[in-house]
Amino acid sequence: MAACSSGGLRRLLPRAFMLALSLLLLLQLLVSMIVQRTSTGPGEQPVFTVINIKGAARPGESPRPAAVSTARRVVRALENGPAALWAEEESARVGAYEEENELSSHQVTDRELVLQPWASGQPSFSAEVHRLTQLITTPEVNCSRWLGSDGSWPVEEGLETLCMNYWTRANTCVAYSFSLDRKDAVFLDSMLSIGCEVHRFDPSRQLRQSGDYGLGSIQHHQAWLDWRRPRGHPHRGRLGSVPRRLVDIMDSLGHRTVDVLRANLESAEWRVLESWIEDGTLRKINQLTLTVHLQWAGFEVGGAEVEVVRFWYSVLSALHKSGFRLAHSAYGHGHAVLGHELPDTHSSYSLSWVRTSKQL
16 A cells, blocks of 8 residues: 555656646746846846837837737646747747847937037136127138029029039939928029929928929928937828928938928927937938027027027037038027027028038
């Protein structure tokens, strides 16, 4: 009788051991899905925890189905043995590793805006304003050939004329206009006169019909610029009315470069320019005509007044580093800078830059 009991116990021990091992592996799996584990030694391989957000997808991809639930994974593992449990967990870790590296590959071209040193070695509002004013009122290139709205040149220098000294396009060109004030008619005519593919962006519903100008027509889009990363990626050829970054607009329209870009963004220009610097879009523009506003800090620009002016100067200095040179400057109405009435300054400036090199 004792011998029978001993033999039965020996037969049960392997089963009990396998059950205990399976339970331990199940506990380890549950812990690994709750607590993020990291490698503790310099020679160890990194370990990743899979975090699934139902319905989430990276820009440009369709939403993926939710991951297999923990209960189903455990049931399959218990049916197929401990080796299957390890294989499932390892596969999930590798998938998380690949997704994280793919996400990083989209961000390797990003760069941060470099704030310039203080104009006087220490914070000084008047010194910062003086330095900024000098930068935006002193042309850096001597443009001797200006294109008029009727395609003739040379003409008198002006905001709506195009400097041809650094014009590189021989056959086709692309021109964008972002204007809420609808004062871009001369610019549009100039671009059409030299055979450019012209796109006008206006978020309002009062879109003008594309007219026939003989040399081409204007393509109107009810879209606007944004500086924030979108949650989704637009389809090629479709913009819609959602504000988008310039790089996404260009991608939707199939453009690798924009030869001439004109914009009056009503104080959103500072964050938009910063985004162009950080994502590299600035290098895809050859000539830029932009109105800058100084009467208030601008959308999502914060900090003390002296810090705001230094930020403005740093943004425009990055344009210089990218290869842009100021060709024309014209001031607007008012003399207030961040609410301060200052002599020899104005509340807005319309500036034209031409690219002489690509450095940034």
